[in-house]
Amino acid sequence: MMIERLREYVGAETPTGDAAALNAFADRLGTRYAELGATVRRVPTPTGDHLVADFPGRAGAAPLLFLAHHDTVWPIGQLRDAMPWREQDGIIHGPGVFDMKGGLVVLETALEQVAGRDHRPLRVVVVADEEVGSPSARSLVTAEAQGAYAAFGFEPPHPNGDLKTSRWGSTRVRIEVTGREAHAALDPASGVSAIDELVDQLLAVRRIVAGYDEVLCNVGTITGGGRTNVVPGSAAADIGFRFVDPATEEAVLQAVAELQPERDAQLAVRVMSNRPAWQPSAATDALLAQVVAAGRSVGQEVGGAAATGAADTNLTGWLGIPTLDGLGPIGQGAHAVHEQVIAATLTERAALVAAIITSL
Template sequence: MNLPLMMDRLRSYVEDETPTGDAPALNAFADRLVHRYAELGGTARRVAAATGDHVVADFPGRGALSDAAPVLFLAHHDTVWPVGQLAGAMPWRVEDGVIHGPGVFDMKGGLVILESALGAVSEADHRPVRVIVVADEEVGSPTARELVKAESAGVVAVFGLEPPHPNGDLKTSRWGSTRIRITVTGREAHAALDPESGISAIDELVDQLIAVRKVVAQHNHVLCNVGTIEGGGRTNVVAGSAWSDVGFRFVDPETEAAVLAAVTALPAVRDGAVVEVKVMSNRPAWQPSPATDELLAKVAAAGAEIGQQVGGAAAAGAADTNLTGWLGLPTLDGLGPVGKGAHAVHEQAIAATLTERAALVAAILRTI
């Protein structure tokens, strides 16, 4: 594996900023991926979505495994960072063997790792390989869910290119993740002359969020984060509308069902206020399974052949591997570079782990 070449490609990917929802930027990057996968011997296509196109690529198998069931790799090309982040608070830089910049860790490093591994096994016997690169993973993959379900049919195993655990361990299960939007409609009125005629949507939303916290407190192993609040307009007008996006994490489907049932049934506190709750995206809990344990053992054996020790552990964060794990497919995640700072301004990846992870992915392709 050629680390300088990998770093050059990673820099070019990072400098091509791709915020979630920026369809022109994401589509331009998707074109780059389609071209790159064709260079590596695959057949790739863009799959249209209003908020940015996804990419699906198929690489033929070779030798005795050419007709075997494919392995699937899941990745994404959107990031949480807006255009301009690179020129502002997060410039590309390499210091003491650590790469800094928006998306180096989550997860353009994973894209470069996969490309390098595919190039490394071009002359080796291996199964067919399918790749799905999602454009809206950072908001729960609402437009990619059915695509992932369809393209994962018939695969022998699924590998995610998300970041690993801090010590490099792979991820063997994930909590479920659901994002909801609470929308409140009230009634506007003059805040001083006629406040009694108004119904404050903001006050109602605040009370709804307190009620949500009380629901969450009744259950173990539930995470809840109020990510966005908007509403109202002027301080002399009773707010007529307000909304909030709330993210939940669940350890199991039963808890998820109970919490969502309670939250969606919360009544309005104020007479005349209208409260609506909509599920914006959902990733079911991917729970531990013998199939994943068996896959981890095979990956550990592949790693041992190249002098790498591979471990695995459960993860709280969610990703597209939630879906394949939930579907019962043997699934592992965390084949991206080792680093830290996902979704934070100190996002970084250890440069040397780019080649290490690419070597591991290549070993997986040759042996699984």
């Protein structure tokens, strides 16, 4: 049943930003959550609706918050062309099986298993733009997290199945340069190359980052110019930063914001999305101990470790809410064409989540 549902969900491709595809998938989730007893709310945005589902539970108890997303990094057609659904030797391949349609199936199955049993109220938040940093969902996640007993994410776990107990901070920054176009051969001196300026600024960013330990910096996209015989008048780059602690994050981002042009060009630095660092805490350690006990009740050994990747659980951890992530099935290849999950871990993870819900 879980594999069939995963195949259905993977078959409904949901690239970030495709509002029609995302909203159609949200319809499926909302209908299913309502069937399981939830009060479902849609939070509309131009790039796809977010979903909030509240399941009733023990009177007066603080709720458990479950965080998930229904967008993927893959375009429509990926399933037909480069990544067809495939089951072989207990491994399931396909776009989104690992990140995070598999996690959605685990969550849904666990909700089915605890229906009618005693547990805390449950709140499920499924966002539509997690893969680009949740720019439209940050305020929603923050608001829905208020008063939660604990938060759990359904992102992929560590390769050995361990849960994630902290995460590096993640910030996307765009550097935009406006120069001045001119004929590259007849009048080059009248032009100001936006591309040359952008290259110099990216080198300056590298120098900034080199002054700090444990900062990751990836220039993910570069655009600019249009013809080889025209001095380019515009250029831009998107940069992904990862930070282990808030102090380093603040210092690096401040230095990047204060960059100055090297030539007669205009420079703009914008933060596109930000997820603050979720640092280790005694509260999360205590939650992990409870989850370890829940796991043992269903014959599973559960561990936890820090993670470098970012997700919506960064926000709950940063807010001081005891948080764990990585409750999706075990697999590999997030954002890669060999994306896959181990089929048997779908049922194992669902049993673990059901045990967590009924034991906290």
